[in-house]
Amino acid sequence: MSTTTDDRPVQDRAAPVWRRVAAQTAFETRMILRNGEQLLITIILPVMILVGLTQTDVIDLDTQGASRVDFLTPGVLALAVMSTAFTSQAIATAFDRRNGVLRLLATTPLGRGGLLAGKVLGVLLVELVQVVVISAVALLLGWEPELSGFLPALLAVLLGTAAFTSLALLLAGTLRAEGVLAVANLVLVLLAVGGGVLVPPEQMPGIMQHVAVVLPSGALGEAMRGAFLDGSVPAFSVVVLLGWTAALGWGAGKLFRWQ
Amino acid sequence: MPDSPAVVVRGLVKRYDGRAVVDGLDLVAERGAVTAVLGPNGAGKTTSVECCEGLRTPDAGEVRVLGLDPVAQARALRPRVGVMLQDGGLPTGVRALEMLRHVAAMYADPRDVDELAERLGLESFARTTVRRLSGGQRQRLALAAAVVGRPEVVFLDEPSAGMDPQSRHAVWDLVRELRGQGVGIVLTTHLMDEAEDLADHVYVVDHGQVIASGATAELLAAGETAVRVRTRPGLDVAALATVLAGAAARGTTTTSTGAATTSRADGASPAPFVVTEDEPGAYTVRGDVSPVTVAATTRWLADQGALLTQLTVGRRTLEDVFLDLTGRHLR
Known part of the structure; x- marks a missing residue:
C-alpha cells in the first residue's frame, strides 16, 4: 500500500477529532491511575484525612451544628480536586514536557489543542473516580449530604478544576520538572x-x-461546603475561582514553554 | 500542490537570545528521496528541522512542507507528516506497544501496528515500559511512531543514535522502503556512514548555514581519489611519497626497490602525491591514483617489513568531505 496513491482528502487522514481527544483522555487517565505515587496523593491521602479527622478530635472544629463527617467531607472532596487538577497534573505535565512528549504529540494530528483537551478531560475522569471512592467512604462514616447540593457542587468542582489546572500548567510550563515535583x-x-x-x-x-478566603483553595472549600451543607454555592467563592482561572489561565497561555 | 517538493526552506533564520542559530539556511528535499542534513553538534540541524515540523516559528525566511506553511497550516499538515524527535518524546510510564497504538489512534488509516512492530523488532519489549527500554529500543519505537500514520514526509532527528548494528539495518531498510513508496525523508545525522549509505542528497550544515550540498555521489566524487592503508605506525611518509612519484613517472611497477631509492635520491621533481598519517597506523595517499600507485604502495610497505592490514582505494568518504569542510578540530 503506497502512500502516494492515497488520494483521500487530507482532513480524512486524521482520525475524527472526538476520537483523538477520547484516545488522549483515556491515555492520560490510565497514566495517572497507574502511577503509584499519584494514587497515594489523589485517593489514599484524602481518604486517610477524611477517616482521621472524622474519627478523632486532633483538630478542634466548630462544625456549626453539623456532624463532623458532614462538615469535613466537602472539604476533603475539594482537597481531592486540588490534588488531581493541580499537583498530579503539574507533575505529569512537567515530566512530559521534559521528555519531549508534549512536542511529539503536538506533531501528530492530536495537536496542542487536543492534547490540552485530553488532559482536562483526563483530570475530570480521575476526579470522578475520587468522588466515588471518597463519597463511598464518607457515606459509610455516616455522611448525609444536602441532596439539592449536587448540582452546585458539580459547578464548584468544574470551577476549581479550571483554576487549579491553570495553576498546574503555569507551573509545569515554566519550571524544571524536579522543581515542579517539589x-x-x-x-x-x-x-x-x-x-x-x-x-x-x-x-x-x-x-x-x-x-x-481569597485563595482558590479557600474558595473551593467554601463552595463545596456551601453546596453540601446549605444547597448553594456562595457567590463570592464563584467570583474568586473565576478570577483565579482568568489570571492563571492567562499566565499559563503567555508563559507556557513547550520545550 | 501535489507536485510541490517534500520540503523547501529559503533563507531560514532562527535566533535564540539574539544569537542566530540558523542563519540563512536553504534546502530542498524531494519526495521519494532521502535528504541528509549533516553537521557537527550545534550546527543548527535540529533547530532547522524543528522549524519544518512546526515546533518553532522562524524569525525570517520561508519554510514549506508539501507546499504548506508548517506553523500557519499545521492542522492540514500534521496528518501528513511524521516526526521522530532527537529526545524521543516518549512518555516514560507507558508500555512500548501501548504508546505506538496510542499514536496510531490519531490517524484514520494507520499502518498495522503489529506488522510494524515486527518489522522493527519491537515485540521483544512490547510490554516493557518506556522507562526500562535501552536507547536503541526507544529509538526504534520513536521511529515506529513517526511512520505509523502513513506520512508523506518524515523527519528523523539522529535516527540511529544509540542503536546496535542490527537495529540500524532494520531502520535503514524501513527508510529505503518508505523512499520507494514516494515518501520524502529528511534525516539529520552526524554519522557519516548513515548519510553515505542512505541519502540521495546531502546538505552539510555548519554555523547555521549550508556550506556544501549535492547528490551524495557527486559530493563523494569531487576531489582527488585516495589510497587508504592500515599498517604499523611511524612509517616515513615523505619517503613513500617520493617512491610513488618515481613509480608514476616511469609508469611501471616492475621497478626494483633499488630503482625507487635512486629516484628518491634525485628528488628534483615535485612529488604529485601527498601521504599523511591521519592517526597512528592509518595512512592516506592522495594524488593521481593509478594501479601503479597501489602496486608501488604495497611493494614499499613489504620492503619496510610493515604488514598491511587494510587497503581501500577510491573516492573520498563522506567523512573526508565533512571534515574538510567543517575542520578537523573538535568542538
Missing part, C-alpha cells in the same frame, strides 16, 4: 493546612482568615 507537593500541603480547604477560612487564626 513545589507542587509543597503547595498542596500548605494549602491543605492553611488554605481554607478542610478548615473554613473564618475559623483560621489571625490574618490567615483574610488570606485563605
Whole structure:
C-alpha cells in the first residue's frame, strides 16, 4: 500500500477529532491511575484525612451544628480536586514536557489543542473516580449530604478544576520538572493546612482568615461546603475561582514553554 | 500542490537570545528521496528541522512542507507528516506497544501496528515500559511512531543514535522502503556512514548555514581519489611519497626497490602525491591514483617489513568531505 496513491482528502487522514481527544483522555487517565505515587496523593491521602479527622478530635472544629463527617467531607472532596487538577497534573505535565512528549504529540494530528483537551478531560475522569471512592467512604462514616447540593457542587468542582489546572500548567510550563515535583507537593500541603480547604477560612487564626478566603483553595472549600451543607454555592467563592482561572489561565497561555 | 517538493526552506533564520542559530539556511528535499542534513553538534540541524515540523516559528525566511506553511497550516499538515524527535518524546510510564497504538489512534488509516512492530523488532519489549527500554529500543519505537500514520514526509532527528548494528539495518531498510513508496525523508545525522549509505542528497550544515550540498555521489566524487592503508605506525611518509612519484613517472611497477631509492635520491621533481598519517597506523595517499600507485604502495610497505592490514582505494568518504569542510578540530 503506497502512500502516494492515497488520494483521500487530507482532513480524512486524521482520525475524527472526538476520537483523538477520547484516545488522549483515556491515555492520560490510565497514566495517572497507574502511577503509584499519584494514587497515594489523589485517593489514599484524602481518604486517610477524611477517616482521621472524622474519627478523632486532633483538630478542634466548630462544625456549626453539623456532624463532623458532614462538615469535613466537602472539604476533603475539594482537597481531592486540588490534588488531581493541580499537583498530579503539574507533575505529569512537567515530566512530559521534559521528555519531549508534549512536542511529539503536538506533531501528530492530536495537536496542542487536543492534547490540552485530553488532559482536562483526563483530570475530570480521575476526579470522578475520587468522588466515588471518597463519597463511598464518607457515606459509610455516616455522611448525609444536602441532596439539592449536587448540582452546585458539580459547578464548584468544574470551577476549581479550571483554576487549579491553570495553576498546574503555569507551573509545569515554566519550571524544571524536579522543581515542579517539589513545589507542587509543597503547595498542596500548605494549602491543605492553611488554605481554607478542610478548615473554613473564618475559623483560621489571625490574618490567615483574610488570606485563605481569597485563595482558590479557600474558595473551593467554601463552595463545596456551601453546596453540601446549605444547597448553594456562595457567590463570592464563584467570583474568586473565576478570577483565579482568568489570571492563571492567562499566565499559563503567555508563559507556557513547550520545550 | 501535489507536485510541490517534500520540503523547501529559503533563507531560514532562527535566533535564540539574539544569537542566530540558523542563519540563512536553504534546502530542498524531494519526495521519494532521502535528504541528509549533516553537521557537527550545534550546527543548527535540529533547530532547522524543528522549524519544518512546526515546533518553532522562524524569525525570517520561508519554510514549506508539501507546499504548506508548517506553523500557519499545521492542522492540514500534521496528518501528513511524521516526526521522530532527537529526545524521543516518549512518555516514560507507558508500555512500548501501548504508546505506538496510542499514536496510531490519531490517524484514520494507520499502518498495522503489529506488522510494524515486527518489522522493527519491537515485540521483544512490547510490554516493557518506556522507562526500562535501552536507547536503541526507544529509538526504534520513536521511529515506529513517526511512520505509523502513513506520512508523506518524515523527519528523523539522529535516527540511529544509540542503536546496535542490527537495529540500524532494520531502520535503514524501513527508510529505503518508505523512499520507494514516494515518501520524502529528511534525516539529520552526524554519522557519516548513515548519510553515505542512505541519502540521495546531502546538505552539510555548519554555523547555521549550508556550506556544501549535492547528490551524495557527486559530493563523494569531487576531489582527488585516495589510497587508504592500515599498517604499523611511524612509517616515513615523505619517503613513500617520493617512491610513488618515481613509480608514476616511469609508469611501471616492475621497478626494483633499488630503482625507487635512486629516484628518491634525485628528488628534483615535485612529488604529485601527498601521504599523511591521519592517526597512528592509518595512512592516506592522495594524488593521481593509478594501479601503479597501489602496486608501488604495497611493494614499499613489504620492503619496510610493515604488514598491511587494510587497503581501500577510491573516492573520498563522506567523512573526508565533512571534515574538510567543517575542520578537523573538535568542538
